[in-house]
Amino acid sequence: MTAPAATRAWMAFLVGMTCCGASLAGLDEGLSALSKGNYAAAAKELRPLAERGNAEAQYRIGLMYEFGRGYPVDKAQAISWLRKSAGQDHAAAQQELGVIYATGDGVAKNDAEAVSWFRKSATQGNAAAQYNLGLMIAKGAGVRNDDAEAIAWFRKAAVQGFTFAQFKLGVAYEHGVGVAKDPVLAYASYAIAARDGNREHVAQRDAMAAKLAPAQAQQGLALANAWTVGQPMPASVSVAGAQSPAPPAAGVRARDRCSATGQMEGEKFAATHCAVSLFSDQHSVAIWFNADPISPEEAENFQASSYASGLKGGKPRTLLQVMLCPGGGKPTASAAAVKSIDLNTSHATSPLAGVQTVVEAPKDFKVEKMTGEIRPGALLSGRIVGKHGRSVWTLDFDVTLPAKDAAAGMSCGK
Secondary structure (H helix, E strand, O other): OOHHHHHHHHHHHHHOOOOOOOOOOOHHHHHHHHHOOOHHHHHHHHHHHHHOOOHHHHHHHHHHHHHOOOOOOOHHHHHHHHHHHHOOOOHHHHHHHHHHHHHOOOOOOOHHHHHHHHHHHHOOOOHHHHHHHHHHHHHOOOOOOOHHHHHHHHHHHHHOOOHHHHHHHHHHHHHOOOOOOOHHHHHHHHHHHHHHOOHHHHHHHHHHHHHOOHHHHHHHHHHHHHOOOOOOOOOOOOOOOOOOOOOOOOOOOOOOEEEEEEEEOOEEEEEOEEEEEEEOOOOEEEEEEEOOOOOHHHHHHHHHHOOOOOEEOOEEOOEEEEEEOOOOOOOEOOHHHOOEEEEEEEOOOOHHHOOEEEEEOOOOEEEEEEEEEOOOOOEEEEEEEEEEOOEEEEEEEEEEOOOOOOOOOOOOOO
């Protein structure tokens, strides 16, 4: 399936999904009508909300115009409503605009514009956008080709169970594009993707298995069977005869020190393990504090993607992740330069204690220390004390920034 076709199938599925956000009078009814194919009733409920500025309703009305459901097909109206929604950081609307500009559906084809929308959505965690951004980067369409960055985005989507991204990882390992060539990891990735029943995925899994020695096939199948949604995709093997990539560097070096302590919505936590990513383009940093040890594979994935899953093996984990601009967009860190922090938390024993928000200084936090250079291999030291709602935290860290750049990170004003 081509990228546009895959994305269209994904978006068509989303049209019939119900929203997971806060309930609003008329929104639930409109989404319910959509799921039943009653587009007239859906338009009656959603249109007034869209006109009053509700981003979810604007997104749904945009799709209805785009695909001719409840309204005649009108690409201009579709794009207008999708832009209104995307302007409010609605990730799915941003993803759909990326598809529209990538395919030239109702507009002049514009790869750079598509990449811009895909990136906005991808950094919010939209799996389809992460996959599509990876495709654009792999092709060098609207952006400089960077196979390693493309792989990082595919990994991020694959973690969420996006099977087309899992399949692309198989292709990468089979042919050694952006990663070391590894037939066992190729087979494992194809086998995971083939769970969706897609004929191409199943056929490629079986074709790859036929090329392997029995021990290799057994190892690849074991890796695939052990994988669950929320876990990093298999990235290393240890089997005789397999071509394995070089072991990743440890995510937390001996000189690194970090701790995050406090309360998440009243629930106590302590996290003394960490991984770090660097987004050099913006001089921004992401730090993942975790209660349990972080494996080298997880640290490597975080360095590449700035993303840490709140699940491991299908179970919640306790973590706190921050994205910040230590120098306010400049290469030298300064306590006064940190104006906002993207905060994401998860608590293993209290799922409702997790928050995802942007906190502001000095209202929500105080930077007591921030020193160092924001460049590969540099040492960054900081201490941040914050409070937001019922959550309080103290962050201490002395970490070495990774040598490789992440595919995503926080945008910083310069």
